[in-house]
Amino acid sequence: MSLFTPRRVGHMSPGGSAITYLLLIVWAAFVIFPIYWLVITSFKSVNDVNSGPVFLPFIDFQPSLHAWRDLLIEDWADTSRSYINSIIIALASTALSVLIGSMAAYALARVTYAPRLSTVLAFVLCMAAVLVATMAYGVDWRLAGAVAVALFVLMVRGLGNRIAGRLGNGDILFWMISQRILAPVVVVVPIYMMFQSVGLLDTHIAIILTYAVINLPIVVWLMYDFFASIPRDLEESAQLDGATMFTVFREVVLPLSKPGLAATTLLVMILAWNEYLLALFLSTADAQTMPILVAAMNAGERGILWWTMSAVIVVMILPVLALAVVLQRFISKGILVGAVKG
Amino acid sequence: MATAKRIEIREMDKHYGAFHAVKSLSLTVEPGEFLVLLGPSGCGKSTALRMIAGLEEITGGQVLLGDRDVTHVLPKYRDIAMVFQSYALYPHKTVAENIGFPLKIAGKTKAEQDAAVADAAAQVQLGELLGRYPRELSGGQRQRVALARAIIRRPAAFLMDEPLSNLDAKLRGFMRAELKRMQKDLGVTTIYVTHDQIEAMTLAHRVAIMRDGVLQQLGTPKEVYRDPANMFVAGFMGSPPMNFVAGNATGAGVKVGDRALSLEGVRVREGTHVSVGFRPEDAELAAPDDTADLVAEVFIAEMTGDETLVTLTAPDGGHIIVRAPPDIEIEDGARVGLRIDPAKRYYFETDSGKRLRADD
């Protein structure tokens, strides 16, 4: 794909070309204006914001650094903590979901699995039984768990003979990808209780794990087709040369998937960096992330601190922007292959 | 260097669901032997090779490498090197890294790797290209890299899956010779899969011809060429391949059109459909008179340099190719006679393809 080799120019009529540029510039303005407004708002004084619009720094208003001073000096402890939290959480959860997700995607692309339908059914039934018993009837979860494991073993034996059906890789893949359909609000309360019961609320680990899981489907989805498109010969050759599945994955598959990995990583990282709802539930103070800080700038009955909020948003964009510029040459190329076959 | 090992396949089977891809294949490759698995595409030869490599699960039967049963051993433990049709070069590694990869996997030191890479590269004349990436190489050079990667480990056996098919004709001939020479020098047991009978003829110590998953014939190139086991093998070997004319057995011989070809001692029940086969070099053009064994119409004549290939339309509607001297003058559509060397005729049951022999 010749993304970066310039195309032959002069393919279009001058009129067509002018319209093309006009449309692109109009859209560019539409994209830029809100961002421009954010940036200048972060330099406006309270009065400049509240008393009607002003547009041009130094011309119709005098820029003020008060919002930035609040954010970076007075509340530095808070800002820096949220910022570091966000960075740790975004990096770790992205690394985790990309690693685990691409391993699963690779396995699904290359190994044949055939889980028994009966086992899956038994598992779901047992889990539902445990939940009903513990939540509705107050049975101790350890007891319920132990009974369920025993029940599960029995059911696997019993059902296994009656239900012969097996699932395939396609089913596993669909199951994994379909997890993305879940709206966070469906699962957030049980997740909260789960972390609460192991004492991990308001820790990085809780948010990292949760983000890793919600982004896992995207990684599996995009990377599956990427891996499937790699010629098998390469992997088989390495196998014959003595490489294990791990070595093949590390030495052959991952290096060949760089564009896809880069694009997937970028996408997943953006999602983790910007997530709000789950972070709100799972953090109180120590693990608070940047989007919560944005929301905190809505001071309720004191109105929204537009100036500081704008500064926070601007500060949030910067690292992602840097990452995107670094990875931009992979974005199109990488995202595509995964998407082609859907 | 691992000593060359014998490869033995016992009643190897492969099913893909209902499809029976390889049917009870048994053969033995002696240490140092160059065996070619030959057949049209879809005949199961590649599947058989991949089962030997361990890349495909074996449905039934056994594979022995030396004295060891490797039927269920992971590929990495089989000590086999394989060259793929696509060469399977790692695009993200340089030539040197590609060649040295098996040693890197084996945990050899960098110095050992470098020495071995230099050695292997020298054997395939790649010395000056070590720093390049595969995409910067020509087809022939890539082929050499793949070979070098295969030999660097000194494996007990080579498996090659149509390694030359991606090269142009000229290069293919050249590489074929090199390959043969290299195999001889290294003395490694080699199984080579191809659909090209010329490669098979020129490279092999023995050729195994497969069709629909079944081994048709196993023998030296000369044997399979001169003494094909059935009509399929006969028709597959040679370029141009053997000609067949179909007819019915009568008391006077095989009746083809208005002529009858003698059966030369072959006994067959009257009325049987019999095909008579002969190679293009074993017939000559003659006048379309009564002495001719067959009369046919010239379809086209092609001068190739040292000879002219004349294609005829036979009485049964099929084509017959005959080698003729280069200076022959002949017009399309002319009726010509054909005289076939009686000692070099082959008889087959048309329906089963079975060879009919004089001593049967």
Next chain:
Amino acid sequence: MAADLSPSPTGAAQASASLPARSRGERLNEWLDRNARHIFLWPAVVLILVFSIFPLVASLVIAFSRIRLSGGGFQVRFVGWRNFDKQLFGSEQFHFLGTFGPLSLMGWVFGLAVTAGVIWWIAAYLRAGPTFIGTLGRLFPWGLVLGLGWLLSYTALSGRPFGTLLTTYFYVLVGCAIQFVIGMGLAYLCSRAIRGRNFFRVLFFLPLMITPIGIGYTFRMLADTSKGPFSPLWQAAGLGDFSWATDPWAARMFIIIADSWQWIPFVFIMLLAAFENVPRDYSEAASMDGASEWQIFREITWPQIMPVAATVMLIRVIEAFKIVDLPNIMTSGGPGIATESMSLHALFAWRSLDLGQSSAVAYLLLFVTVVTCVSFFNLVVLRRVRS
């Protein structure tokens, strides 16, 4: 890969027999190697089971009960279908489905048109040779289209407000359509021979990087009719007394504009890659044959980007069903309940500690999302890819 990577016990035994004695590390390596197929897959499976399936089942239990948080934990009481009953037929019906009443003429016309369309669809399928599974699977989309069509007839088309279900579909269908058309248009323009493509590419990608709640606040700031940048324009246009925030459709469109601002980049970047991947030969050949640009696009380019486009839209649709941050920040679901999506509906219920209702709404959302997405996947993506 058809090859089973794990050797059978006998094979492994033989393999080890022929090798010299090995250290513990080597044995671990071999164990890892032999179990690689499980080690690759299971971490993902376990994570999803623990963090996705377990909460999902737990939520299902909650959806059928009433939960009260109080000293010492929760009080859970099973209430059967009551939570769903309330949403579909009870006091929350107006909120989820909409307000019902007599059908208007337009409602009749539209409802009957939809019914006719679905009947035609059924007939077309039955003529084409139905299978049992195929028919069963299609019952869902048929029912969904029919249900949504009549719901629209009974509510908006009869002059009554509709609930969060149709609002969500409005965001999904209209929002995604807008994003698709503009995203594709931009990608098409950018794929042409123009200067500064990399500049446009990075620039157009920008909005995707901003946190959705940030976008919500930013657009609220932009659309403020007294302090926002466009307020002078409003005043000048004599619209000083009009506010998007008081008109249901204007408010919904406004949310779609913000949503589109964020997500068009995604559609754009994927389709740009698709356009650039279309070999030039075909279109050059076609242009020599005298085809117009539109003909080239329709006959050559479009069929080739169709699979990517379908997948991109599937991803978009899945995400669009979950829209919550933007309406929450920009309008809090107002005016009335006009901009409230199902996800926001569930969030509000959750905020008032009504966990049962919250889970019930969330499950209804899950149901319509799955039916819509699976239908879209089977009927559009797969069919196109196959053909």
Next chain:
Amino acid sequence: MRHFKTPLAAGLLATSMLAAPFAQADGHYNGVTVEILTRPGPVIAGRLAERGEEFREMTGANIVVNEVPFAEIFQKLLTDWATGTNSIDVGVFASGWGVELVNGGLVENLDPYIAADDQIDIDDIAPYFREFNQKIGGSTYLITVDGDFQMLYYRRDVLEAAGLEPPRTWEDYLEVAAAVHGQDMNGDGEADYGSCIFKKRNAQSYFAIGSVAASFNQTQGTGEGFWFDQETMEPRINNAGWAEAFRLYKATGEYGPPDELNHDIGDTRALVTSGRCALAIDWGDIGPLSIDEGGEAIRDKMGAIIMPGSRRVVDPASGELTDCNDSLCPHAVDGINYAPFAAFGGWAGAINASSDDQVKQAAYDFLSYMNQAAQSNIDVTIGWTGYNPYRNSQLDDTSNWVQAGFSEDFAQNYLGAIKESLNHPNMASDIRIPGAQQYTGVVLDRELARFLADEITAEQALANIEEAWEEITEDFGRDEQAQMYRLGLGITN
């Protein structure tokens, strides 16, 4: 925004648990950490953090202020306490929410603490806050840090120029708003608004409607309550008084900013402080805000007055609006029934019953410290703290206010309005029963929003509210709710 998280000293000093107040830096709480959860921003939280730092220097107790967005505080606190997570020791939240927590047995009863506290001067706290707001079922569970009820603010300059009196009834309100709407009130050349009342959904509009509705519905004094029937828990909402209130509330929008439907209290305040509103409903904050930075446009131009009342009230016998008479409106003045609404009830601190004893004592001492006149009389005069007056000493003495920047004139006017409201025998309580959020924050708020958006009529909205409220009541248990409602109104039998 401010967090003071100093690493915890490792060893826990074995200090004697004297309930005695602290006065000197004796460090008797060394090693004790009190985790507080409240809303973000300088408002409420900022002053807690600053005072917390002082408190730490005095006692050694580490005060940590955790902040979550306003809409999530109660949910988070309840989940934290009810599930036994107990990462929070003190919640500072709307006093009205306390009932549900107390009902669940999650909040520490503060009576013994107060009895042992000789510094808090409990009798100085205005009666409404002392007897209603801090108490649930006769016992004190909450310590007030901010006193909240709504008042009417008006632009003295604008009304004087127009020759108008501040409105006494809601009809007056509309007349005044209509008369001045469209004038330029801050000299920027743009037309400004007659009335600014926040109407955004899921914000605070249900407090504003309470202020409008109260005077139509509550006549017999604070103990009557205007939300439910005390005995049957039947909602007293589907009646002519509420319908009138809905219509009046909507009518004020005629003279407000065009996108008022999307304005929350913050948007409204920004308009008020930039001088664009002639009339506004608000809590006590406008006063201090007018002397803060950003309030220049309205400095010394605002007046405050008790919330407008009504000449007509709901006759319990007929359910119709009827003109006031002595028996119907015993507290009426000049035939006008006032019922100033203690919307929200003010921010108050509650202590987690499950915290360690020493932490609880430290937490109480800190809340008491916040509440004591020495501190709070300063804090309430500062706009950005978000604290509004709740002590008699804060209302009687103007000197702190003048020192803070009020003119004597405005201080008198402002404090007078507060006093008039606070001491009003017919002060209306906010809804204070379990599920309060569902009753008002969800159902009332949503139906009001639908009415404002012209989706339904006032009558439909009220019928819907009645139905949904009955459902909620049934869910929680009618008898229990009635019991809690009576407790909230101070009726203990």
